[in-house]
Structures are given as structure tokens and as C-alpha cells.
Amino acid sequence: MRVSLNWLRDYVDPVLPPEDLAHRLTLAGFEIKAIEVVGGAWDRVQVGQIREVKPHPNADRLRLVTVSLGERSQTVVCGAPNLNVGDKIAFASVGARLIDGHSGEVAALKPAKIRGVVSEGMVCSEKELGISDSHEGIMVLPGDAPVGTPLRDYLGDTIFDIEVSPNRPDGLSVLGIGREVAALTGQGVRMPGVAYAESETPVASLASVEIVDPELCPRYCASVIEGVRIAPSPEWMQRRLKAAGMRPINNVVDVTNYVMLEYGQPLHAFDYRRLAERKIIVRRARDGEVIVSLDGVERGLNHDMLLICDGREAVAVAGVMGGLDSEVSDVTVSVLLESANFNQAFIRRTSATLGLRSEASLRFEKGLPAELPVPALRRATQLIAETSGGKAASGIIDVYPGRRERQPISLFNGEVGRLLGMDVPVERTRQILESLGFDCEMSAPSEMRVSVPYWRSDVGQSADLVEEVARIIGYDQVPTTVIAAPIPSYEPSPVLLLKERLRDILVACGLQEVITYSLTSLENLKRTMPDLSLPGPMPLRMANPMSREQEYLRTSLRPRLLLTLAQNQRYEDSVKLFEVGRVYLPRSGDLPQEAEALCAVFGGASQERSWRAKEAPVDLFDAKGVAEAVLERLGVDASFVPGEDAGLRRGRCADIVAGGERVGVLGEVHPRVVENFEATGPVYLLEMELDRLLPCVSTGVRYRPLSRFPATVRDIAVVVEAGVRFQSVLDLVRGFPLVSQVTLFDVYQGDQVPQGKKSLAFRVVYQSPTHTLTDEEVNGVQQRMIEALKDKLGAVLRG
């Protein structure tokens, strides 16, 4: 809402400098987004009067204009077509900063010699002054403009661009803002006069109104003005409309807009003679009915829209836009003026369905009071009669089936203080509320009955009154305290803790965390499968997706993570990423299960390039090392079992099993999947399901005392069939007494061992918690171990 301070002065004295007023309004809930100063740059511009217009001696289209500036006069060269002796104009002297009519740039006016005549000054167009885009001719001022006065004093203005919150439709009016200013500065509001002369003809003899659906139209008021002459509206009205950002049209339409801006009540003027049967019927549209709206567009209607009709057909979409046929035009001689109240939700839905949001619908959808149509109608009738020479029929039509009484609100002493945390005396509360137009009455020593003024549709209960008090006092005056009550007890959420720990562990393992979008495309999900089939269940789809890339809720972290990997491989040798986030698994008849998952991907070099280390590509055991680190740090006792996963490469994939459940998977991404994402392979992947992992996490630490007795270390190398898994060797060795640690340090296949065999070398640490081990003891255990390896796994001790 753009509010001109000149206009505002009709109702209230701003008292404060504009910046201070803007600050107060902002704190009180009406945010001033911008302050625009009209005429801020008019330092050397004055009101002048044209005394003489003579032809230019050397040019047909230029004239020499003599302008009186009161004490002096000046002659300049001017090419404008509308130069009339006696007109008041804006005259800029040399040095004035004006906007160039063609380039739009601001420059200081310089003396010029035009076709041999020196011109020191200029008669200005609206565009040159920054008032509008008009540059066809010079701006002609009203006859009452005082010659010689600086133009700023006469035409200058300050415009507040105000952000009005949706609960305050009253703020979408200059009067509404005036009421706020009055309350904030402790003064009253001067209401505009609405008196006008009426003709003998009773309005009821000229038109009738019927409301078919009172639920949707609680009130419909109308007046008729006869004998109007359509012409441009007065200059002062046009100026105010322009300041508010509206385009002047004619004296009738401009009044409806002017009063809408003044009171906040949208009005509509019909060409009275074009209303069939001189009748207004408010009814729902019939399915398939059409209307051509004011903007010339034919619009299809349905039963969920409200229409204003005459005796024959629709003449307006109620509260949204008028129809073209009944529009006020140059030949209009009588006007029926509508000022009505419509159901807010219905208007909102209609304008949304039609894709048509007008200044009127924006106000109606916020809920206007049913009391507002009458004063607004009287004001508009007065202004139309005044500006178009017409005469109003006597009385107004007022059909008001939806009358509702508003109950006063009880405000108990202490309630303001209880919510604000500051003591506000009852008298102060009362004074603030009354300054905003509320009526207060003490119904009991501790209870105030507060009647809400009709324009405050947003106030319905005591908390609303508390806000009124707080915002007028100023939130900056409310003290600053800490919550006095003891801290409520709670148990931290285990899943939340697990997520944070996982992030820390993976970061410590050198992986970069990413957060990717939750929505993806079906194609992307399918790319995670070599055969491009859909993995998992059909994901949930958006009803109004913004793009195909953001159409489905992800059921896996893989697609976005592989995409991110591929994108980053363009710049990076080594890319290791992880995400801890949700996947959304559909459930019938319920919200989806939002399962927390971990996914990590590894691609490119195992380590960053360095001058010492040899470069090696990342491999499965880089990923497994990270998996083991995670499990170790979480105290999860897990094993890696050869597994199957359609998105991973067969034979290079392991299920991570803990507590008898598959808690995750690890493996090389299938080469075709790598290709689907245009990544550079090989790529390895680690995935865990947090719901399954969580029960396996050890909480706390089971402390074991350190052994006071020395350990004995033995290295063993055995040769086994290449197909024997190390895990079986490990399980067997660990099963022997005194074995406290087994570390594999070499795996060898090649010339030194027979074809089809491999050598495994590992270090065994023996230790007893009770005594120092003797060689015999260790030898005994180791002997049995070697025999068992031979019997069970066909292992031969290596040379």
C-alpha cells in the first residue's frame, strides 16, 4: 500500500518527521518498505505562469515563452504543443536537477543556445520532474497554484510504501493508516465529510437489489447518480491516485478507486442505463456461464463463483472484476454505484480459480467489515456528484441480510501483564485501546468490557487486545528477561545422537558431508539400477511439481549422491562424500515412513595427490575401512557377508550384518550405473539404515583392566586355496585361548606360491590377564592352531 503523506494530512497531523513516523509504524506492525520523496530533487523549480508565447525566429516548431515567476520573469525556448497563456506551470531554473525526457538520466539543467536564442531555464513535463512517465507536453498546474512558490512546497510529497499484513485489511486504506498514526501520536482522526445534495427521486424508484445467496453476500448497498458528465477527474485526485500507483481513468471510475484507497472498501460503478430492468441480482454463477470482464477477456464461470447480474445477465464477478458491457464510458449519463460486502473465502477462491487478482479481490479476501459499505458509498456518491456534475437520487439502497452483532471482549486486569511480562496500569491500557477506536467500560473492578470498532475485523479475543497495547507502547519498551521456571527434564533422542555421531565419524574419516534435495525424478531413481528399473516402491509424487527434476520424494539417497559425485569429479581427483538424510517410503493411508539413512560414495584417487605417496585409485577396502571405522566407533559388532544388490557389482558387494539383521551394504557401484550418472568409475558405495543400526549401537563402555603381564607376539604365514575367505581364518584363530589380537599384514598370490593358492601372513598377539606366558604355553596353543588351520581350511604353514 502506497500512502501519500499529503493525503494522510487530510485526516491526521503526522507530527513526526517522516523517518520517525515510518519507524513508529514499522515497530507497530506496518512495515515501511521504502520512503519515496516526491520533489526531493526540485531545488530550483518554481510555480510559474505563462505570460506570452511568441514564435521562435529561426524554428517553426519552437516557441519563445515568457514565464512570470512573481518577482521576475524569464523567457525560454520551448517545443511543447500545449503552451497557453495564463496556464500555471513548473519552471526550472539553471542548475535544477531534472530527468532527461529521452534518456531518463538525471542531469543539472545548463543554459543552452537553441537555434540562436539563449534559453536559461525550462518549462517541465511530468517526466522531467519524476512525477509520471508523461512527456508529451508540459505539466499544467491547477489555477490556484501560487506563482513564485517553490514547486516542492506546492506539489512535493512523501510516499510510504507499506507492507500490510493479511490480517489488517483496514491498513489497505489511507484512513486506516491515519487511525494508526493518530493512536501512535496521541491525537484524533478527522473523518471526511460525506454530505451531498439529493434529488427528489427516491433511489428505490430507480433500481432494486436482490441477494439470492445471503451467505455469500451479507450486504449490498447502492446509490444512483443521474446527469453525470464523464470527464477527467480533478487534478488533485489524479495526483493522489498516481501517488498510490493507480492510473486515472475518468471522474467516475477514479472516485471509486479513490474511495477504495481512502476507506479500504472496493466500489464498482455501473452504467445505470445498461442495467437490464434496472435491477441488481446477486447470485451464484451457473456452470458454463461466461462474462467478458473489464480487461476484455472472456471468462468461463462455474457454480462456485458469485455474480452481480442485471435483469438479464451477469454484469460483474462479485468482488473481483466488473464486466465490459456495463462499464462506465464517455456516453454514460447515470451511474449505479455498488458498495457491498462479500464472503472472503469465496472471493479468494473465485479470484484464484479465475487467476484474476484485483485491488478489490485483494481487499475482500482479507475479510472486510459489513459496516464499511455505507460510509464508503456516501463518500463516493458525494465525490461523484461533486466531480461529474450529477445529482444523487435520494437515499441509498441497503440490503443487509447478514447483520451480525459483535460481542464485547472481556479483558481482566493483569492479563496484559501476564502475557507481556510488564506492568501496564489499567488506565494506560484503556487509553491505548480508546485511541485505536475501541470502547472500554469497566464491568467489574477487575474486568474491562471492550467493544471492537467495526474496521478491526482482526480483533476477536483478549490476546488480540494485549497485542494492541504492546504495539502501541512499543515492543522495545517490553523488558528482557529469562524464563524463571526450572528447566524441564528430557532424554536426548537416540536417533538424533546417532546421526550427529555418524556425521562426526565420517568427517574424521575424511569424507565431505553434503545435503541434497529431497525431491528427484523417477529417471534419476531408475539410474541407480543397471537395467533402469525402478528400485524399491513407487515413490510419492508431487501434485504440483515445479519441474521434472523435483517431482518425486526420494526413496534412496543414491541418485542425488551419485549425481553430486559426478558433478564434482569434473574438478576433483578424489571425491568422497556422504549424506545423512531421510528417504520417504510410502505407506498406504498414512504419511510416508521417513527413514533416516546414511550413504557414502567414493570415487577417483584414494588419497589426494602428493609428492611422496604413489597415486592409487580408491578401492573396495577404502570404503570398507570407513565402514569398519564407523562400526568400531559405534561399538557395533558386525560382520561383512558376501551380498547381492542390484545396483552394485556382483562379487564386490557385502551385506553389513549386525544383531542378525542387515544394517547396511557396501560394494562397488555397478559399472553401468556409474555410466548412467556419467561418473568416472570405479565408484564405491556404503549405505546404512539408521533404524536398524540403532539397536546394535553399544551405549557406554565396558572397561577391562589392562593386563599387567607381557604379551607374546608371533607372526604366522599360511598358504590356502585362493577361494578361502580370510574371515574363516580369522574366526578360527580368534577361537583359541590367549589370543588377544590378530592383524593381517600380507596377502600374496604369485610366483612364490602354487597356482590357485594364496599366502596369508598375520600377527598374533598372545596375552594372559593372570600370568606371564611361557614359550611352552604359547607354542602349545600355536601348534594346535596350525593343526586346526590345516584340518579345517587345508592351510599349509609357509616356509
Next chain:
Amino acid sequence: MEAVIEKLEEAMANGERELRSVGDAKQLEAWRIRYLGKKSVVMLALRELATLPLEERRRVGARANEVKAALEAQWKQKLDALKEAELAAFVAAESLDVSLPGHPVSLGRLHPTTQTLREVCQVFTGMGFEVVEGPEVEWEYYNFEALNIPRNHPARDMWATLWVDYVDEKGEQRMLLRTHTSPMQIRVMEKRHPPVRVVVPGKVYRYEATDATHEWMFYQIEGLAIDTNITLADLKGTLFEFARRLFGAERKARFRCDYFPFVEPGVEMAVDCFVCKGEGCRLCGNTGWIEILGAGMVHPDVLRRMGCDPAVYSGFAFGMGIERIPMLRYGIDDIRHFYGNDLRFLRQFRG
């Protein structure tokens, strides 16, 4: 007897002289054997003391011990000097080009959003707030209706919504991606009774064209405190403390009246502009202030829906975007960087 003494004096003099020309450990060892070894003059003299008459034994013994101690002391001194010289030579020989880069350690980093969320949560947990999470896919009821935003309410314009293509059998429930974390106010209170203090971080979604300052997915954190005596002053205190901890003590904070359907009175908090310090610039749209969060006292209708009698209980709630915090702090020019996940962006956040 005099001969023995003379020999000792001679050994002493020779020893001292020869020691001066000893240059390495090997020579020193040879010297030690010669002058302090079993067959050295001093040791022989000491060993043969027993054969001497008492008077001589005393004199010779005393002198022999003196010579031995003196030679030993000089030997020790020489030994130390040699070691010192050797170490110095070793140190001088083994210098490295310290300008060579170190061997790289893979450094993982948390996403800047995670870093910020942790910092924010820490501030609030320090004030007794519990961290909880909730669903991102929500029913229309929790996201809107329960928060005083019925269908066709004009305030719905404040939250452009991504709807899930879902048809409820009864046609009553519509599913959506939550547009704010506020639905958790209702969910939290379905399971708890006052006193309650929670913060709820999480993803939220908007049906919105993206640009440098708008993203369709972002993070918010919601706060809710309900008890018998929670006031607007408490809300101010809590949020001022938050602003002080996150943005620094020199930052000014401003509270103004604002409208959110589920709070009354409603609040917007702003901090003075990071760039112009309140003078007015492009970042703050010439206002000198940057809005960082919306808040207010929980609306009585919402309290009732939570099962709390507004005559007994009161509470405050707040909600704020997370990405805005690092954007303001570090001057990040485009919110789309956050979930574009370019490593060249992410790596700059060291935390």
C-alpha cells in the same frame, strides 16, 4: 716410594697433554685404557698399595686417588664435548626443505547447514531447550489448520505449498511438504504436557521459483516454550541471548509487531545490518535492519488445540531460516550454493 709418586705425576702430566689432542671417540677410548685402564700407572699403583708400608700406603694412596679422579673428570669432560660435537655435526648434516608440502590428510567437513544447526541448537540447549525432529511430509491439518490457517485464509499466501499427489479415501486429508517447522508445535504437544521447551530443526519446502535469495528447500528451526508464566519479555530475553551468541554482542536486535496467524502478539526480530551497521545499504534494502526470525506468544486458539488452557498456560514460539545465518555472516551471495553441493563451495566452511 718417591719413584711411584713420580710416575703418578708423570702419568698425570702426560695424560692431560695427550687428552688435548684426542679428536674422536676411538682415540678417547684408547686414552682411557692407557691412563685409566687396568694396566695404567694409576690403577697399578692403587692395586699395589697393599704391599707398601702403612705410612707410604697413605701418601701414595692419597695421591693416586687424586690423580685418578682428576683424569676421570677430564675424560668425562672430553667425552661430553665429543658427543656434543657429534650431535652438532649430525644436526647440521640432516636438514630438510621445510617448504615442501606435508603429506595430505583427508579432511572431511560438515555441511555449512549442519555446522550452523549445531551452533544454533547448542545455544538453545544451553537455555534448557530439548532438540526434537518431526515429519517433513505432513497433513494439511498440522501445517495449516491447527495453526489458525484454514483453507482460503489469505495468510496462506505466505506459504506457497508443494502438495503431495495423494487421495485420502474420505477426501478430507491433504498431504503436503511442510512449509515451515511450525506443525511440530502441535505434534510436540500431543505427547507432552507443560512445562515444555523444545527446538525443532529440519527441512522445509516452498513452491517457489529459485533465485539468489530463494530456494525451494531450506532449513528452519522452530522453538516452543510453554509453562504457567511465559511472557513476551521471556521471548525477548531468549532471542536476544540467541542473537548475541550467534551474531556477537555488538550486534543490535530489534523487535517489532508482525503477523503470523498462530501467535498473538506476533513478533519479528531483526538485527542491525552486517554491512552498513544500520546506515542503510543494498543488503538491508536501505532499512538498516535485517529480519531474521518470526515469533510471538502462542495464540490462545492454538494453546487450546494443544490441550492447554490459555487462562493457565502461556507460551512463546519462534521460527527462523538457517541458511540466512551463514549467508549474513560470510557474505554468501547465493543460497542455491548450499544444496548444489559444489565441493569448492562446501570446503570453505572449515568447522
